[in-house]
Amino acid sequence: MAGKNLDPSSSPRALLGAELRVARERAGMSQAELGEPLFVSGSFIGQLETGTRRMHLEFARQIDEILDTNGFFARNCAAAAKSKYPDHFAEAAEAEALAKTIRDYAPQLIPGLLQTEAYARAVCRAYQPTAPEQVIDELVESRLARASLLVDPTTPLLWCVFDEAVIRREVGSREVMAEALRHILALVRSHRIIVQVIPFSAGAHAGMMGLLKLMSFDDAPPLSYAEGNGTGQLFDDPATVARHVLNYDLLTASALSPRESLTVIESAAKDYEHA
CATH class of the missing domain: 1.10.260.40 (lambda repressor-like DNA-binding domains)
Structure with a gap:
């Protein structure tokens, strides 16, 4: 060797x-x-x-x-x-590809695994308004490549909790939002993912500090990932991961049921289509 x-x-x-x-x-x-x-x-x-x-x-x-x-x-x-992802997210993205279960909480944006090309492009351009088009193309390509793990019909289990702001904030355009929400609805209806929405009426909740991702594996301890503005950290400390698991459980308790959430997302998609 x-x-x-x-x-x-x-x-x-x-x-x-x-x-x-x-x-x-x-x-x-x-x-x-x-x-x-x-x-x-x-x-x-x-x-x-x-x-x-x-x-x-x-x-x-x-x-x-x-x-x-x-x-x-x-x-x-x-x-x-070497990684095609930003430094603060690289380890989390690469761990994500090996995970058996992924649980995402999204406070502002549709999670990267569920973004359409047009939505991802609008987000990347908003983050880097003066970047050359080639840079944006590369960012979008790497983001969309992550979604390839959803090609398998059963693994990983993906459970996402959205703040209502995720579906109400217009990213790109109304057409972009309608397409993005229809994409999520299709994945839910094909039983590929589970989605819940925390309505504005829920008030304060356990996820107001920022994005949270939980990952479990067949042959390794669970990990959690928390992200802020241009920063992120992957955690393997059992006490920290356990605290993040509790936070996620509290988020699901504050959220609408999957069926109710589906109705809210469907209504928002129609609003974007017909406004």
Whole structure:
């Protein structure tokens, strides 16, 4: 292993994780034993091995030293770190692609997994009003690529809770909004996703601080992701994840039922179409 490099074109993070597992087992160490000198948990090492988490250079150098891998992980760390997503969201997006269940709370915008091309373009242009068209095209392309995980009819389970502002705020144009809401309705009616709406009448609720994403996996501990203006953080600390799970449960309790939510979204789509 020490004399080769990973092929950046073939899922480098997954390959790097697989090589880490081989090197760790060859050294006769458990995940917890490898994590101890790195001051991380055994579950974090497991997430590196499954490709759920990104291996940063500082960890790669220490792993090379501990496992005596002749600089392999440091050399290949850069290839595994490359991402088409913004830095603050890259790890969350890549973990999302491996998740068994995804639960999203959206306070202002339709979640990226559910956006149409026209809606995504309007959002990206609003964020970067002076960016060249090529930059916007690349941002839209990467956002739409995330939705490919919905091609599978059953996995992952996607449950979204929207604040009513998501469907009432006109993004792009009335035509863009009508198309975006019809797209969500089609996914709900095909039983591919679950959607709930928190109405304005609910008043204050547990999600007013910002976007929240929860992810669970078959072979790794759950993660949560919280995002602000141009910032985001992925969490694996059990206490933090548990607190975020509670927040999400409170949000679903404040929301309309899925059937009632479907009616509200349908009504909003008609309003945009006929106004």
